[in-house]
Amino acid sequence: MKKTTGPKFSPSEYHRYLMDNTVPSMHYSGADPVKWQRRLRAKIRELVGAFPDERIPLIPNVLWKKKNPFGSIEKMVITSEKNSDMPMYFCSPKNSSPPYAVMICVQGHSSGMHNSIGLSFGNESKSIHVEGDRDFAIDCMKRGIAALCIEQRSFGERAEHRQKVAGNGCHDAAMHSLALGKTLLGERVFDVDRGIDYLALRGDVDMKRIGVMGDSTGGTISMFSAALLPRISFAVPSCYFCTFRDSIMSIYHCVCNYAPGIIKYAEMSDVMGLFAPKPVVIVAGKTDPIFPISATRSAFCELRKIYKDFGAENNCHLVVGEGGHRFYADKAWRCMLKEFRIQGSPFEINEDTRANCKSQNQRR
Numbered sequence: 566m567k568k569t570t571g572p573k574f575s576p577s578e579y580h581r582y583l584m585d586n587t588v589p590s591m592h593y594s595g596a597d598p599v600k601w602q603r604r605l606r607a608k609i610r611e612l613v614g615a616f617p618d619e620r621i622p623l624i625p626n627v628l629w630k631k632k633n634p635f636g637s638i639e640k641m642v643i644t645s646e647k648n649s650d651m652p653m654y655f656c657s658p659k660n661s662s663p664p665y666a667v668m669i670c671v672q673g674h675s676s677g678m679h680n681s682i683g684l685s686f687g688n689e690s691k692s693i694h695v696e697g698d699r700d701f702a703i704d705c706m707k708r709g710i711a712a713l714c715i716e717q718r719s720f721g722e723r724a725e726h727r728q729k730v731a732g733n734g735c736h737d738a739a740m741h742s743l744a745l746g747k748t749l750l751g752e753r754v755f756d757v758d759r760g761i762d763y764l765a766l767r768g769d770v771d772m773k774r775i776g777v778m779g780d781s782t783g784g785t786i787s788m789f790s791a792a793l794l795p796r797i798s799f800a801v802p803s804c805y806f807c808t809f810r811d812s813i814m815s816i817y818h819c820v821c822n823y824a825p826g827i828i829k830y831a832e833m834s835d836v837m838g839l840f841a842p843k844p845v846v847i848v849a850g851k852t853d854p855i856f857p858i859s860a861t862r863s864a865f866c867e868l869r870k871i872y873k874d875f876g877a878e879n880n881c882h883l884v885v886g887e888g889g890h891r892f893y894a895d896k897a898w899r900c901m902l903k904e905f906r907i908q909g910s911p912f913e914i915n916e917d918t919r920a921n922c923k924s925q926n927q928r929r
């Protein structure tokens with residue numbers, strides 16, 4: 566039957582048409598990967614908004630310190646930039662000693678960073694069960710790795726209380742940031758960098774073994790932080806890595822996931838490719854409804870080409886959980902521990918785990 570075409574009233578269908586006719590101008594072509602990274606990194610930095618010129622003193626203020634079955638946790642507040650303070654937890658594992666490898670843990674849309682340590686929001690003496698393996702810092706400490714949990718702008722204790730906001734708490738912050746020539750995404754990445762400034766102050770951190778991990782929007786921030794911040798050496802973005810086309814440009818996502826103009830320049834594999842050749846474990850869910858697995862697999866193929874051109878194909882992993890939109894701690898850590906090579910850790914990787922990593926990559 567002949568398809569009839571009526572008036573084209575839909576803005577979304579118009580945008581789809583534009584996207585279908587846009588070839589990202591800085592998509593990786595295989596030519597001079599180092600130069601390509603330099604150029605694209607500068608462009609992505611520009612798109613997410615400039616970082617503040619000045620780094621003001623962090624002035625860490627420790628609020629409390631308490632024991633945990635796997636180590637100890639300190640809560641503190643630092644000043645990220647003028648008029649923007651950030652609460653954090655630093656978690657020290659008891660089964661390893663300084664200088665610590667550290668994972669920076671970022672939550673997605675949720676009640677905030679308290680989930681990373683498995684304690685209740687507003688009552689940090691009460692334990693809670695955290696769904697979807699999102700108690701990242703507990704898993705880090707179990708494995709002899711320290712964790713820095715940062716409260717991202719618009720989440721948890723940094724949720725907007727100034728006024729009643731429509732929709733979720735990101736909306737006003739993200740739109741106002743855009744109007745100011747910035748993005749909420751870029752501001753969150755800057756906070757991760759300030760977290761690293763704090764780690765450098767502590768004196769008990771191995772600055773060559775700093776990673777970043779997070780699920781969902783925590784995966785977004787993990788990927789962009791890995792791409793833009795040179796002091797990050799490991800990355801575990803979960804339930805985010807896909808194609809822009811098949812995820813945030815096709816399925817409803819919060820405004821905090823967008824950077825102006827990015828479709829004109831790069832696909833998601835290009836952004837993640839800025840991290841090559843450093844180790845990355847991409848985590849995905851087979852039935853994740855908002856980051857379709859088929860697109861994640863094809864994006865991973867693109868990413869692997871970039872890693873291959875750096876001679877680092879083995880540093881690029883994809884692990885796929887059997888369920889939906891969540892973290893898959895056991896599978897992810899089996900691969901990431903290989904990269905961390907924690908000396909003296911009871912969880913140090915063995916040859917079986919290496920084989921698992923290999924077979925997971927081959928099944929992609």
Ligand SMILES: [Zn+2]
Nearest residue numbers: 735819820821
């Ligand atoms: Zn958001």
